[in-house]
Amino acid sequence: MPANYFMNMEQNEMIFGVRAVIEAVEAGKQIDKILIRRGIQSELSRELFAAIKGLNIFVQYVPAERLNRITRKNHQGVVAFVAAVDYQSLEMLVPSLYEAGKVPFLVLLDGLTDVRNFGAIARTCECAGVDAVVIPARGSVSVTADAVKTSAGALLSLPVCKVPNVGSALQYLKQCGFRIAAATEKGEVDYTATACDGPFCLVMGAEDTGIPAEHLALCDEWIRIPMKGKIASLNVSVAAGILIYEVVRRRQ
Numbered sequence: 001m002p003a004n005y006f007m008n009m010e011q012n013e014m015i016f017g018v019r020a021v022i023e024a025v026e027a028g029k030q031i032d033k034i035l036i037r038r039g040i041q042s043e044l045s046r047e048l049f050a051a052i053k054g055l056n057i058f059v060q061y062v063p064a065e066r067l068n069r070i071t072r073k074n075h076q077g078v079v080a081f082v083a084a085v086d087y088q089s090l091e092m093l094v095p096s097l098y099e100a101g102k103v104p105f106l107v108l109l110d111g112l113t114d115v116r117n118f119g120a121i122a123r124t125c126e127c128a129g130v131d132a133v134v135i136p137a138r139g140s141v142s143v144t145a146d147a148v149k150t151s152a153g154a155l156l157s158l159p160v161c162k163v164p165n166v167g168s169a170l171q172y173l174k175q176c177g178f179r180i181a182a183a184t185e186k187g188e189v190d191y192t193a194t195a196c197d198g199p200f201c202l203v204m205g206a207e208d209t210g211i212p213a214e215h216l217a218l219c220d221e222w223i224r225i226p227m228k229g230k231i232a233s234l235n236v237s238v239a240a241g242i243l244i245y246e247v248v249r250r251r252q
Contacts, residue, residue: 013082013145016075018044025051030083032142033058037067037077048078056137056164084143090134090161090169094176097131104178104199105247108134110166110215111206112141112236119150120237121204126154128244134161134169134201170218173201180219182211183243185233187224194223196247204240 015024022044025031034052036045038061052059067075097104107130112118118141125133141147142162148155163169170180178199183191203219205211216222225234225242234242 013084014071015080015082016071016073016078018042018048018076018078021078021080022048022051024080024082025055025057030086031055031057032081032083032144033060034078034080035060035062035067035070037064038062040077045077056162058138058142081144084145084148085155085160087143087162088132088159090132090163090172093132093159093161094173098176102131103197103251104131105196105251106130106132106134106173106178106201107240107244108166108169108201108203109140110203110211111136111139111209112204113139114207114236115141115144115147116150117141117207117235117237119147119152119155121240122147122151122158122160123154124237124241124244126151126158128248130158130244132159132161134163136166137162137164166212166215167218170201170203170215173199174218174220179221181221181223182216182219183224183239184211184216184222185224186216187222189221189223191223191225191243191246194221194246196250200247202240202243202247204236204243207236 015021021034034057036059064077067077067079070079094104107125109118109121122133135141143155143160173180176199178201179195180201180203181194182203184205203211225239
């Protein structure tokens with residue numbers, strides 16, 4: 001990998017100016033998120049809203065001061081961040097895995113927000129042969145230059161699916177024959193006892209709040225890693241590493 005790869009990625013990550021963002025969207029660039037100044041009203045801004053309508057792009061309305069901190073250039077109230085990789089469609093990925101004769105293994109990160117944990121988990125997934133990582137479009141980490149660097153480049157080769165709704169994604173996977181296991185302190189099934197020989201999706205929750213109750217209800221089982229010490233839980237990337245490689249061990 002060229003030494004200046006990540007430098008170039010960081011330089012190309014941000015787009016500012018309403019017209020420039022519209023052109024990027026219409027050109028098919030994968031936009032990770034768009035920050036828009038609160039109260040913006042102009043003919044161009046209405047054109048921007050029309051361009052992004054129906055697209056799976058996270059939009060956040062922020063004070064002008066925040067945009068000014070990001071860039072001193074004429075942003076016109078709009079700053080967009082381009083995804084460091086091309087996200088894949090879950091609905092297209094899953095059939096392609098079956099067609100390739102694979103027994104799919106996915107990891108869904110439900111609300112993870114720490115980019116270092118995301119990078120570490122992605123690196124483990126790539127090393128372990130996980131077929132894809134699934135993340136929500138809102139309230140979650142995304143594939144930024146920092147995430148790619150933290151993953152030691154794993155996110156450049158590991159498929160990542162960004163889904164608009166985690167609940168719908170879980171229901172879709174169940175319809176496709178996946179067994180879904182949630183890693184949670186509330187689990188009653190020891191992680192070494194889960195059935196993972198068929199199509200399998202491991203769900204890891206946010207660092208502080210865990211997996212939302214409505215998503216836990218959609219999982220087939222709740223699994224746990226026994227805690228023998230005084231601290232009640234492991235770092236999420238460490239826990240993910242243990243659980244991912246248990247699936248690898250069991251499948252071998």
